[in-house]
Amino acid sequence: MWEGMVRCSSMPNIWLAMMFYFIPILLLxxxxxxxxxxxxxEEINKIAASFMFVTIILYMGTFARHLNMPTSAKSIALGLTYLIGxxxxxxxxHFCLRLTGRFKALSRKHVMLICYGSLVPDLLVFMPSSWLSVYEADGIQVYEISNDVFQLLMIGNCLYSIVICMIVTIMGFRYTKHVELQIKRKQFRTIxxxxxxxxxxxxPFIMNDRSFLLLEELDFSDLGILSTLWIALFLRYAMMKYNFIPTIPYNDQILYELSPLSILIVNQQGIIxxxxxxxxxxxxxxxxELMFRPIGQFLISDHTVITRTGSRKEVKVERQYMESRGEILQYMVITDVSKGREAExxxxxxxxxxxLTGLSNRFYFQKQxxxxxxxVDGGKAVIxxxxxxxxKQISLTESNVLGDRLLQYAAKSLKSVSPSEALISRLGENEFALIVPDMExxxxxxxxxxRIMNTFKETFVYEGNPINITVSMGICLTPEHGEHADxxxxxxxxxxYEARRQGNNHFVIFKPSLRREEQAHYCMNLSVRKGLEEGEFSLHYQPQLELGTSRIIGVEALIRWIRPGIGLLAAEDFIPMAEESGNMMDIDYWVLDTACRQLQSWMQEGLDGILMSIHLSPRQLSNAEFPEKVSETIRRTGILPGQLCLEIKEHRGIYQNEEVVGICHAIQSLGVKLSIDDFRTGYSSLPFLKxxxxxxxxxxxxxxxxMLHSAHDEAIVHTMIDVSHSLGxxxxxxxxxxxxxxxxxxxxxCDEIQGYxxxxxxxxNDFLRFMAQKTTVI
Incomplete structure (x- = not known):
């Protein structure tokens, strides 16, 4: 049985008791x-205000128990007091649940069930029963709960509330720690x-029933009720103190905490x-470590802050003065512009x-x-x-990475031999330049x-493979050859270009006659395109004989240019120029189309079983669209895929280029044959054959x-034939x-031969006549 006692107030002291209760009521x-x-x-503000209003009812109910009123009324007042509690x-x-956004996904029904579901058993207080009774003994009112079940119900209700508060508080605190909502952590600690x-x-007051000083109408237990006032005071402090701007919604406070801008609040004394x-x-x-410290320790000016490590950052500061709860505060927004400056x-x-190389580019070089x-008026310089x-061929046929490393190596080599006053630049894909002042x-x-030529004669090694580099260099002088950068x-x-035509590792100093030669080369490039458009190119076919049967089983298609006014030009006379001018892709596709149409024409004339071999340029071999072009040509001309053989010119590292290998596989999947041209022992053919x-x-x-005059060459030819046969x-x-x-x-x-x-x-047409007379020829 739980028992409590309350003294009734006499009229002389009733006003003193009212002051004791009604002063906290006014505060609340x-x-x-x-x-x-x-x-x-905001819901959180409504809950906090509701807590304070309900606490007022608790004080009023507690005061009513001290008044002289019928016993039955006192029972109702006591029951209301318990219910209000x-x-x-x-x-x-409810407040703990909504203090953070940790449980915002809960529906309103679930929130009400968790927070207010325990009130259902509390309504038993008002049921007619003998569980709660109030009576007087020697002028002292005694109230008691005599039913053990009801006592256990109240204890269970309290324990449930404590557990729920602890769970939501701990989980909420972890949530705020996770998202770094500093204000919410402060509110938690205050509450x-x-x-x-x-x-x-x-x-101590609840555990003692002695009267309080000279006011016998109040018990120690009455002073214990002031604990709710303490909670209300701290709750009010947490709600009013830890808000960014009291007039903005809670969601804006979250934006304040999560803002990518740096925001500070500083008082009039400059304290954060x-x-x-x-x-x-x-x-x-x-x-x-920043709270309550002078802002001047970190903000040197409106453009600079100093960090903990002593480094300075360039910033932009914006200020706004606002009054908050009677205090003038300075709201500062600091934007870090140092990263923007670095990006600029x-x-x-x-x-x-x-x-890639860190050298100046063509635009900057021309400008300088x-x-x-x-x-420098009249200054002399050499370019x-x-x-x-x-x-470019290395990058296309072997590896882009290798090409990049080669360019970086070239830039490093130029720096190592150039004078300190020289400006070095990368003009284009594989073209470099430097200007040296005061050299005449x-x-x-x-x-x-x-010196530049000699440094490039040193072997460049990439992944253990030596690669020999050659360069071609041109030189001009200012003001002797011109006074404008272009x-x-x-x-x-x-x-x-003249140095390149003379051979590898040459340099040429400009002379006026080169302008005429360059003009001739330019006209040649134009003529190549015009020749394609006007049908000036043709294919010649060199027969290939099978030694075992003495039969002509194939031909190699070789391009020729019948240039008006000049005559017949072999491929070596114009192909290098076409590669430089960008016309090579058009020539490649023309050769493929013409050879396949010619093969179909021979088939229609009864010449079957001829294998057409066509040379592939490096540009075709690195073009991902080339297999589809081959497939389209085969379909359009109607030849059998097995009658077409594409020759791949051997290059170092070709077998390591996954793009090239993929294109080769795609071509073979069409049924087209592949062959390695210019087979040598010191290159990459053997790994490629695998x-x-x-x-x-x-x-x-x-x-x-x-091979007829050199035992060494004879042995090489014999070895290559044996190795190839061993690989099938x-x-x-x-x-x-x-x-x-x-x-x-x-x-x-040897299986087949080809030659003059x-x-x-x-x-x-001559090949048709040759085939008709082949028995006599052989």
Whole structure:
């Protein structure tokens, strides 16, 4: 049985008792209105205000128990007091649940069930029963709960409320820690402190029933009820103190905490009162170390802050003064512009420099050359332009990574031999330039040119594979050859092209006659395109003989240019120029289409079983659309895929280029044969043969030419034939020009031969006549 006692108030002291209860009531009423009016739209403010209003009813009920009234009325007042106490507990649960966004996904029905479901058993207080009774004994009112079940019900209700509050508080605190909502953590700590103070206050009074000082109408237990006032005071402090701007919604406070901008609140003395997490990140301090410190320790000016590490950051500061609860506060928004400045500098750098090599680009180089010419009146300077031979071909057929490493190596080599005052630039894909001021004598020019040439003679090693590099270089002088950057670069490039035509590792100093030669080359490039459009190109076909049967089983298509006014030009006379001018792809597709149409024409004339071999350029071999082009040509011309053989010219590292290997597989999937042209022992053919099932290999004509006079070349040819046969490949020897070569190759077991001893390349009609007379020819 639980029992309690209350003294009845006499009239002289009733006003004193009223003051004891009604002063807290007035305080609670004022705090409730303040919290509610702070943000009427927020649920958390409504719950906090409701807690304070319900606490007022608790005080009024407790006061009513001290008045002289019928016993039955006192029972009702006591029951209301218990019920109000349980409602307060429910409001505390609701407040803890909504303090953070941790449980915002819960529906309103579930929230009401969790927080207010425990009120259902509490209504038993008002049921007619003998569980609760009030009576007087010696002038003292005694109230007791005599039913053990009802006592257990109340204890269980309290325990349930405590557990729920603990769970939602702990989970909510972890949530706020996770999303770094600093304000909510402060609110949590303040409310928890209020609960501790409340418990510490109420415990000694509730456990003692002695009267309070001279006011016998009040018990120690009455003083214990002031614990709810302590909770209300801390709750009000948490709600009013830890809000960014009291008039903005709660969602905006979250934006304040999660804003990518640094936001501080500073008082009139320059002391930091609050800050968001982004400010701590900007200044590289924990938030706790920034609070209540002078802003001047970190903000040097409106454009600079200093961090914990001592580094300075460029910032932009915006200020707004606002009054909050009678205090003028300065709201500062700090934007870190240092990263933007770094990005701007990077953009400027990339606009004037090559990202791969770090050298200046063509635009910056021309600008600096022009500035140098105009700054130094009559100043002399030398411009060098050099090109890495076949660098583009290496990138296309072997590896883009290898091409990039080669360009970086070239840039490093140029820096190592160039004078410190020289400006070095990468003009294009594999073209470099440098300008050296105050250099005028030819001996110095030749010396620097030779140093550059010699540094590129050193073998470049990539992944253990040595690669020999050759360069072609052109040189021009200012003011001797010109006084404008565009003009000087054009002349230097003309000289570079002339050096390339003279052979590898040459340099040429510009002379006026080169302009006429360059004009001729330009006209040649135009003529190539015009020749394609007007049908000036033709294919000649060189027969291929099978040694075992002495039958003509195939031909190689070779392009010729019948240039008006000049005559017949072989491929080597115009193909290098076509590759430089970008016309090679058009020529490649023309050859493929013409050869396939000619093969179909021969088939219609009864010439079957001829294998058409066509040479593939590196550009075709790196073009992902090329297999589809081959397929479309085969369908359109109606030839059998097995009658077409595409020859791949051997290159170092070709077997490592996955793109090239994929294109080869795609071509073979059409039924088209592949062959390796110019087969040599020191390159990549053997690894390539392991990855690609080629139909045949061609022995380079240089070995066939000298094998009758060189035991070394004879052994090489014999070895290549044996190795190829061991791998299941047919062998074709090209460049056969003598009967003795025929005999020796037949002795070695060569499968096919091709060369002038058998026949020169023939026009299509001449090849038909050759085939008609082949028995006589053989």
């Amino acid at each position: 009423f004022g705090m409730a209105l303040e919290v509610y009016n702070q943000n009427r739209q 349980f409602i307060l507990i429910c409001l505390v649960m 928890m402190l209020g609960c501790l103070v409340s418990y510490a206050w109420s415990f 009162k609050d800050l968001n997490p982004q400010t701590a990140l900007l200044l590289e301090y924990p938030p706790s 500098d990077k953009v400027k750098y990339l606009a004037s420099h090559d990202s 050359v022009e500035a140098y010419i105009h700054q 060098f332009v050099l090109d890495i031979d076949k660098c 004598d030819r001996a110095s020019i030749d010396s620097l040119a030779n 003009e000087l670069l054009q002349y230097a490039e003309m000289a570079m 990855r690609i099932a080629v139909h045949s290999v061609k022995i380079d004509r240089s070995f066939v030419k000298d 490949k047919r062998v074709i020897a090209e460049g056969v020009e003598a009967f003795e070569q025929w005999e020796k190759l037949s002795e070695f077991g 001893f058998l026949s020169k390349p023939l026009e299509a």
